[in-house]
Amino acid sequence: MHATALTGGFAEAPKDAARAFRAVMNVMARPGQIETLTGAEPPAPMSSAAGTLALTLLDGNTPVYLAGALDCKDVRDWITFHTGAPFTGPEHAAFAFGTWDDLLPLTAYPVGNPEYPDRGTTLVVEMSALETAGATLSGPGIKDKAALNLPELAAFQANAMQFPLGLDFFFTSGDRIAALPRSTKVEAA
Amino acid sequence: MSDYNFAYLDEQTKRMIRRAILKGLAVPGYQVPFASREMPMPYGWGTGGVQVSASVLTPEDTMKVIDQGADDTTNAVSIRKFFEKTAGVATSEETSKADVIQTRHRIPEEDLREDQILVYQVPIPEPLRFLEPRETETRKMHALEEYGLMHVKLYEDISKNGAISTSYAYPVKVEGRYVMDPSPIPKFDNPKLEMAAVQLFGAGREQRIYALPPYTKVVSLDFEDYPFEASKADHACDLCGSETSYLDEVIVDDAGGRMFVCSDTDFCRSRRAAGHVGAQGVPYEEDVA
Numbered sequence: 001m002h003a004t005a006l007t008g009g010f011a012e013a014p015k016d017a018a019r020a021f022r023a024v025m026n027v028m029a030r031p032g033q034i035e036t037l038t039g040a041e042p043p044a045p046m047s048s049a050a051g052t053l054a055l056t057l058l059d060g061n062t063p064v065y066l067a068g069a070l071d072c073k074d075v076r077d078w079i080t081f082h083t084g085a086p087f088t089g090p091e092h093a094a095f096a097f098g099t100w101d102d103l104l105p106l107t108a109y110p111v112g113n114p115e116y117p118d119r120g121t122t123l124v125v126e127m128s129a130l131e132t133a134g135a136t137l138s139g140p141g142i143k144d145k146a147a148l149n150l151p152e153l154a155a156f157q158a159n160a161m162q163f164p165l166g167l168d169f170f171f172t173s174g175d176r177i178a179a180l181p182r183s184t185k186v187e188a189a
Numbered sequence: 190m191s192d193y194n195f196a197y198l199d200e201q202t203k204r205m206i207r208r209a210i211l212k213g214l215a216v217p218g219y220q221v222p223f224a225s226r227e228m229p230m231p232y233g234w235g236t237g238g239v240q241v242s243a244s245v246l247t248p249e250d251t252m253k254v255i256d257q258g259a260d261d262t263t264n265a266v267s268i269r270k271f272f273e274k275t276a277g278v279a280t281s282e283e284t285s286k287a288d289v290i291q292t293r294h295r296i297p298e299e300d301l302r303e304d305q306i307l308v309y310q311v312p313i314p315e316p317l318r319f320l321e322p323r324e325t326e327t328r329k330m331h332a333l334e335e336y337g338l339m340h341v342k343l344y345e346d347i348s349k350n351g352a353i354s355t356s357y358a359y360p361v362k363v364e365g366r367y368v369m370d371p372s373p374i375p376k377f378d379n380p381k382l383e384m385a386a387v388q389l390f391g392a393g394r395e396q397r398i399y400a401l402p403p404y405t406k407v408v409s410l411d412f413e414d415y416p417f418e419a420s421k422a423d424h425a426c427d428l429c430g431s432e433t434s435y436l437d438e439v440i441v442d443d444a445g446g447r448m449f450v451c452s453d454t455d456f457c458r459s460r461r462a463a464g465h466v467g468a469q470g471v472p473y474e475e476d477v478a
Contacts, residue, residue, distance in 0.1 A: 015195050015247070028214045168211070
């Protein structure tokens with residue numbers, strides 16, 4: 001295990017995680033809203049927002065799928081040391097991390113079942129930038145309309161069609177985070 | 190410095206509850222199962238709300254706790270002290286100063302803001318439970334969106350009483366999908382469920398968490414010819430004179446004397462402080478107690 005795995009955790013886990021969760025909850029409750037999420041410093045190529053989210057939500061009960069470039073020894077060791085989350089493929093993942101292209105196809109992930117729709121995977125999509133422009137969002141948590149630069153439209157429209165089943169998404173870029181739950185309707189701007 | 194972990198619960202428990210809250214927000218109105226912990230208070234005293242509050246509080250927050258609108262009842266005082274001690278957070282009785290408000294059976298009269306969080310204590314989260322006792326069946330009914338039974342119940346109200354007599358825990362439909370129990374708030378509060386703040390519901394004994402993101406569409410179930418009506422006692426508050434707030438009826442002597450007062454004590458206090466005086470009220474003086 002490389003020394004980087006041991007560093008970059010929360011300085012004061014109970015309080016740092018509480019503050020981080022507030023940001024995470026706010027973006028999930030208000031799709032399209034962008035918040036700053038800091039506290040953890042994961043090894044490259046993982047963004048600090050994705051790393052902070054990982055430390056806030058992952059533990060031994062949450063199988064994790066790392067896609068593409070994120071599936072490297074540094075990131076694996078870091079997640080293992082700080083959270084103890086087991087690694088798995090997309091078909092059993094509670095959380096999945098990666099870039100949009102690396103995470104595809106979405107059909108590989110569980111979407112829950114009609115009696116337990118909460119069992120769908122949460123995907124954390126690493127983006128090069130986040131901005132409140134692009135696709136138009138509407139639904140719970142949004143007063144009139146919101147906007148977010150989504151990597152594509154059709155996949156999210158298909159995901160929303162399955163409601164109450166479906167996948168829930170976080171988008172991270174550097175220390176910024178936004179979310180798109182399955183309940184949000186997505187249209188071209 | 191407190192000898193407790195921040196907000197009492199251990200980190201693994203908080204992570205589990207936080208994951209449930211996120212799924213609850215993603216599927217508004219759906220009851221997410223969670224592994225409720227034993228808390229240092231009995232089930233029925235708000236353990237679900239306390240666990241949700243403990244998982245969303247940050248050290249910088251100001252917390253308010255109300256029990257049927259009042260800040261000064263046993264349950265509210267105990268929970269407020271619990272978080273003062275275990276989380277070291279500031280507390281307030283003023284609705285506008287609070288970041289997190291834990292409530293038992295009321296929504297504050299004052300409109301909540303986008304940056305506030307309302308946490309409900311829920312006794313029975315399953316709206317269909319008194320119609321169908323089996324969890325396996327109610328779960329199936331939610332999955333199949335089979336809510337006919339609830340309409341039958343409301344119809345029976347009308348056929349027996351001439352009106353929908355359900356006056357609290359009045360069932361609502363969330364975003365046209367899940368029928369949800371808004372906890373035993375008076376139906377007067379139902380229209381306020383569409384609000385700017387995040388609403389989280391915690392049922393400790395029943396081990397369920399559910400949520401309403403801001404501005405989620407929440408419709409009280411009714412019939413075209415018997416539309417939903419948010420009712421309250423037809424009276425003004427005897428202390429502050431408010432004609433729009435939800436009222437408690439208080440018996441004041443053995444001769445049938447009674448008065449109506451705002452159930453939301455902070456709302457009533459702030460109105461009296463602003464100079465409003467009700468029929469039996471006296472001009473407001475700052476409490477020395």
